[in-house]
Amino acid sequence: MLDVTIIGGGVVGCLIGRELSRYQLKTLLVEKKSDVADATTKANSAIVHAGFDAKPGSLKARFNVAGNAMYDQVCEELAVPFKRNGSLVLAFSDDELPALHELRDRGGVNGVPGLELLTGEETRRREPNLAETVIEALLAPTGGIVSPWDLTIAAAENAMDNGMDLMLDAEVTAIGRVPGGWRLIAGGRTIDTRLVINCAGLYSDQIHNMVSEPCFKIHYRRGEYFVLDRSAGGFVSHTIFQCPSEKGKGVLISPTVHGNLIVGPNAEEVATPENLETTMDGLDEVRKAARMSSARIPFGAVITSFSGLRPTPSTHDFIIGEAKGAPGFIDAAGIESPGLTAAPAIAVHVAGLVREQLGGLEPKPGFNPRRRPLVGFAHLSSSEKAAWIREDPRFGRIVCRCESITEGEIVDAIHRHAGATTLDGVKRRLRPGMGRCQGGFCGPRVVEILARELGVPMSEVRKDGPASVLLTGETKSELKAVRA
Amino acid sequence: MNTYELIVVGGGPAGLAAAIEAHQHGARRILILERDRELGGILQQCIHNGFGLHIFKEELTGPEYAERFICQLEALGIEYRLDTMVLDVHEDRTLDVISSKHGFETLKAQAVVLAMGCRERTRGAINIPGTRPAGIFTAGAAQRFVNMEGYMVGKRVVILGSGDIGLIMARRMSLEGAAVLAVAEILPYSGGLTRNIVQCLDDYGIPLYLSHTITSITGRDRVEGVTIARVDERRKPIPGTEIHYDCDTLLLSVGLIPENELSKSIGLALDPVTSGPVVNESMETTVPGIFACGNVVQVHDLVDWVTEEARRAGKSAARFVLGQLKAAAPELVTKAGAGVRYVVPQQIRIENLEKEVDLMLRVTDPCKNKWLVARSGETIIKKAKKAHLTPGEMESLKIPVDKLRGLTGELTLCLEEVAQ
Numbered sequence: 001m002l003d004v005t006i007i008g009g010g011v012v013g014c015l016i017g018r019e020l021s022r023y024q025l026k027t028l029l030v031e032k033k034s035d036v037a038d039a040t041t042k043a044n045s046a047i048v049h050a051g052f053d054a055k056p057g058s059l060k061a062r063f064n065v066a067g068n069a070m071y072d073q074v075c076e077e078l079a080v081p082f083k084r085n086g087s088l089v090l091a092f093s094d095d096e097l098p099a100l101h102e103l104r105d106r107g108g109v110n111g112v113p114g115l116e117l118l119t120g121e122e123t124r125r126r127e128p129n130l131a132e133t134v135i136e137a138l139l140a141p142t143g144g145i146v147s148p149w150d151l152t153i154a155a156a157e158n159a160m161d162n163g164m165d166l167m168l169d170a171e172v173t174a175i176g177r178v179p180g181g182w183r184l185i186a187g188g189r190t191i192d193t194r195l196v197i198n199c200a201g202l203y204s205d206q207i208h209n210m211v212s213e214p215c216f217k218i219h220y221r222r223g224e225y226f227v228l229d230r231s232a233g234g235f236v237s238h239t240i241f242q243c244p245s246e247k248g249k250g251v252l253i254s255p256t257v258h259g260n261l262i263v264g265p266n267a268e269e270v271a272t273p274e275n276l277e278t279t280m281d282g283l284d285e286v287r288k289a290a291r292m293s294s295a296r297i298p299f300g301a302v303i304t305s306f307s308g309l310r311p312t313p314s315t316h317d318f319i320i321g322e323a324k325g326a327p328g329f330i331d332a333a334g335i336e337s338p339g340l341t342a343a344p345a346i347a348v349h350v351a352g353l354v355r356e357q358l359g360g361l362e363p364k365p366g367f368n369p370r371r372r373p374l375v376g377f378a379h380l381s382s383s384e385k386a387a388w389i390r391e392d393p394r395f396g397r398i399v400c401r402c403e404s405i406t407e408g409e410i411v412d413a414i415h416r417h418a419g420a421t422t423l424d425g426v427k428r429r430l431r432p433g434m435g436r437c438q439g440g441f442c443g444p445r446v447v448e449i450l451a452r453e454l455g456v457p458m459s460e461v462r463k464d465g466p467a468s469v470l471l472t473g474e475t476k477s478e479l480k481a482v483r484a
Numbered sequence: 485m486n487t488y489e490l491i492v493v494g495g496g497p498a499g500l501a502a503a504i505e506a507h508q509h510g511a512r513r514i515l516i517l518e519r520d521r522e523l524g525g526i527l528q529q530c531i532h533n534g535f536g537l538h539i540f541k542e543e544l545t546g547p548e549y550a551e552r553f554i555c556q557l558e559a560l561g562i563e564y565r566l567d568t569m570v571l572d573v574h575e576d577r578t579l580d581v582i583s584s585k586h587g588f589e590t591l592k593a594q595a596v597v598l599a600m601g602c603r604e605r606t607r608g609a610i611n612i613p614g615t616r617p618a619g620i621f622t623a624g625a626a627q628r629f630v631n632m633e634g635y636m637v638g639k640r641v642v643i644l645g646s647g648d649i650g651l652i653m654a655r656r657m658s659l660e661g662a663a664v665l666a667v668a669e670i671l672p673y674s675g676g677l678t679r680n681i682v683q684c685l686d687d688y689g690i691p692l693y694l695s696h697t698i699t700s701i702t703g704r705d706r707v708e709g710v711t712i713a714r715v716d717e718r719r720k721p722i723p724g725t726e727i728h729y730d731c732d733t734l735l736l737s738v739g740l741i742p743e744n745e746l747s748k749s750i751g752l753a754l755d756p757v758t759s760g761p762v763v764n765e766s767m768e769t770t771v772p773g774i775f776a777c778g779n780v781v782q783v784h785d786l787v788d789w790v791t792e793e794a795r796r797a798g799k800s801a802a803r804f805v806l807g808q809l810k811a812a813a814p815e816l817v818t819k820a821g822a823g824v825r826y827v828v829p830q831q832i833r834i835e836n837l838e839k840e841v842d843l844m845l846r847v848t849d850p851c852k853n854k855w856l857v858a859r860s861g862e863t864i865i866k867k868a869k870k871a872h873l874t875p876g877e878m879e880s881l882k883i884p885v886d887k888l889r890g891l892t893g894e895l896t897l898c899l900e901e902v903a904q
Binding site for chain 1: 519567569580584585586611617621625629633634636637661
C-alpha cells in the first residue's frame with residue numbers, strides 16, 4: 001500500500017509531491033492527461049501576486065503572502081526563471097480611488113511588504129507607455145512573474161528524482177474505502193493508498209464527491225489572452241493591473257519571464273471544464289479593456305492567443321483540509337487565482353496535514369532539493385557550446401532554428417524524470433514551436449525524435465492528449481493492404 | 485581558423501547554383517554549409533514536376549532538379565558540409581558554425597553568399613478563434629510528412645490560403661486518397677500560379693473560395709471541423725455566409741517569408757516589403773563581400789528564377805574574391821511606383837553591369853493591359869506591354885546598360901495605362 005496518492009499534476013499537485021518527497025513516504029501522483037502542467041497551470045496570467053487582493057483572514061490571503069515569500073528559493077532550487085518585476089494597479093478616475101485605497105489597506109492587513117501609492121505622473125515616469133488617464137496607482141514591489149509550466153514540470157521532476165512516482169494518462173474513475181486507506185482506479189489500474197490528496201483542479205469537486213458529501217461546486221471561468229512577440233516584451237516592465245471588480249482582477253498587461261508580453265484575461269463562465277475555445281468576442285473584449293491601460297499596445301505583434309479555465313469554487317475561498325466523513329482524504333480544491341502564487345505554501349501546509357494523519361514524518365536522507373538545470377544551449381558561450389558538443393554530438397544538431405534548440409536538449413527533455421511524451425510536452429519544456437515558425441519547420445523533426453526515443457511509430461506520436469494524433473497512418477496503406 | 489574564398493550558407497537551389505557559378509568564374513576553396521541531412525533544400529520534398537522549364541527546357545521533379553546541380557557540384561569537387569548550422573555571421577565574414585561532426589567552429593571567408601531560403605508564415609492561423617487541436621499543419625510541414633516521411637496528416641482536409649504549396653498539397657492529398665473539401669483565400673485573387681490552380685484544384689474538382697476565411701476551428705484533441713465565411717472589403721467575416729466542413733485537418737498556406745535571422749544579426753539593411761536584404765545589381769548586400777540570393781532575398785514563384793538570381797550572386801562573389809567587382813556607391817536606387825509592390829535589386833552600380841540589369845518586381849493587384857514603365861524623373865527609360873499581371877507571378881524588366889549610363893538618383897518602376 002502506498003502512503004500518499006496525489007490526484008492531479010498541476011502546480012499544486014506537483015509542489016505537494018515535491019514537498020512530500022522530502023520524507024520517507026511512498027508517494028504517487030496520478031494525472032489524467034499525458035503531461036503535468038497541462039490544464040489550468042499552463043493557461044493563466046503567470047503572475048506571482050503580492051497578496052493585496054484577497055480578503056483578510058481567508059486562505060487565499062494567508063497562502064498568497066506566504067507563497068509569494070517562498071518563490072525566490074523554490075525557483076532557485078528548481079532552476080526555473082522567476083523575476084520580481086513589481087506590479088501596479090491603476091486607477092483612472094476618482095470613483096476608483098476608494099477601491100485602490102482598500103487594496104492598499106487589505107495588503108497592509110495581509111502583511112504585503114512595501115506597498116506604495118504613486119501619483120499618475122510618477123506612474124508614467126516608471127511606465128511611460130501607460131495612459132494619460134491614470135490618476136493614481138498602487139505599487140507592490142513583491143509582485144513577480146514566473147513560467148507556471150516550467151515551475152510545475154521542474155517540481156514533478158525534482159519530486160521524482162527524490163523517489164516520487166508519476167502515472168500519466170491515468171484518469172481517476174473510482175475511489176472506495178479499503179481497510180487502512182483508499183482504493184483508486186486510475187487509468188484502469190488499481191491503487192491502494194493510505195492517504196489521498198485531491199488536487200484535481202477543474203475536476204476537484206467531482207473527485208471530492210466520489211468520497212464525501214457535495215459541499216462545494218467548481219465553476220469554470222474562462223479567460224482569454226494574447227501573447228505578443230518578444231519585440232513587444234519591453235512594452236511595460238511591471239505587471240499592470242486595473243482596479244478589481246466583482247468579475248475578477250481586470251485585464252492585465254505584463255512581461256513574461258520568457259520575454260514576451262501577455263495581455264488578458266476576460267472572465268466568462270462556461271458550462272464544461274473542456275471548453276478552451278477562444279472567441280472573437282472574448283478577444284475583442286480583452287483588446288478593448290487593455291487599451292484603457294495603454295492605447296499603444298502593439299497588437300500587431302500578437303503571436304498567439306489562448307484561453308484557460310479558472311476552477312472557481314462556490315465557496316469563494318480555497319478548500320484545503322480533510323473531506324467530511326472521509327478520513328485520510330485531503331482536499332486541496334478550488335485553487336483559482338492566486339493559486340499559482342499560493343502553491344508553494346499550500347504544499348508545505350498539506351505536508352503538515354499528512355504529518356498529522358500519519359503521526360509524524362521521517363526526513364529522507366539524501367533528499368536533493370535541486371533540479372539539474374536545462375542546458376539552454378542558445379545562451380551558452382562559444383566554449384561551453386563546444387564542450388557540450390564534444391560531450392554529446394547531438395548538441396551539435398539544431399532542430400528548432402527559431403530558438404536554436406538542439407537535438408541533445410530535446411532528447412534530454414524526453415528522458416528526464418517527468419519527461420515529455422508529446423509534441424506539446426517538448427514545446428513546453430524547450431519552446432521549439434513557440435518561435436516565429438510556430439513549429440512549421442521543426443515539428444516533423446521533433447515527431448521523429450519523439451518516436452525514436454519513445455520507441456513508437458511516428459503515427460503514434462501525439463500533439464498533447466491521448467486522442468490528439470498528428471498522423472493518421474502511413475501513405476498508401478490501403479494499397480499496401482490490397483497488395484498484401 | 486579555416487579560411488575559404490567563399491562560404492555559401494544554405495545548400496538549397498540558391499546555394500548550389502551560387503557555388504557552382506562562383507567556381508566557374510574562378511573562385512576556389514568554396515564551402516557550402518547545409519543544416520539538413522542532404523543537399524537540395526525544400527526541393528527534396530517537392531516530388532511533383534514542373535521544375536526546370538526555363539533553365540533546362542524540360543519538366544523535372546524537385547529532387548531531379550536538385551540532382552542536376554548536386555552532380556555538377558560533385559564533379560567540380562566543391563566542398564560541402566551537411567548537418568551543419570550557422571549560428572552567426574559577422575561583418576568581417578567570420579562564421580560561427582556548429583555540427584555534430586566538427587563541434588563548434590569559427591570559419592573565415594573572403595566572401596559569403598547567404599542562401600537560407602524562406603519559411604512559412606503562420607499568421608493566418610493566429611487570429612482564428614476556437615480550439616488548437618492536433619491536425620493543423622503548415623502546408624510545407626504536411627508536405628514533408630507525406631512526401632519524405634511517408635505518413636498521412638489526415639483524411640478530410642480544408643486548406644486556408646491559396647499559396648503554391650497549399651495548391652500542390654491539395655493535389656498531393658487527393659492523390660493519396662484524402663478528400664480535399666475546399667481552399668479558402670481571404671483575398672479576392674489567388675497568390676498562387678495560375679497553372680497550379682488549374683492543375684491542382686480544377687482538375688480535381690476542389691472548390692476555391694476567394695474572399696473567404698476561416699472563422700472557427702472545432703475539436704478538442706483532433707480537428708473535427710472548420711467554418712469558413714465570406715469577408716467584406718476590410719476582410720471582416722460577413723455573418724450569414726458561413727459554410728461548415730466536417731474535417732480532421734487544416735492546412736495553412738498563407739505565404740512565405742524570407743529567413744533572415746542571420747541577416748539581422750549581421751546588421752544588413754532589410755527591405756520592409758520583401759523582408760529580405762537590400763541588394764545591388766551584383767546581389768551584394770549593404771555589407772561588402774556578403775551576397776544574398778534566392779528566397780532569402782525575395783520569395784520567388786519558380787525555382788528557375790532562383791537559379792538565375794543565384795548565378796548572378798555566385799558570379800559576383802567570385803569577382804569580389806578576384807578583386808574584379810568595383811566598390812562604389814550606387815548611382816541608382818530603384819523604387820516601386822504606382823501599382824508595383826517592390827523591386828529587386830534595390831540599388832544599381834552601373835559600372836558593374838555587363839550587358840543589362842534584370843529588375844524583378846511584383847505588382848500590388850491583378851490587372852490587364854498595362855505598360856510596365858521604368859522612369860528616371862520624367863524620362864521613360866524602358867517600357868514593356870503586359871497583358872496580364874497578378875501579384876502571384878513575379879515580373880521582370882531587363883534594361884540594357886547603355887540606357888542607364890549617366891543616370892543618377894531614383895529609377896521608378898510603375899504601371900501605366902495603355903491608351904485605347
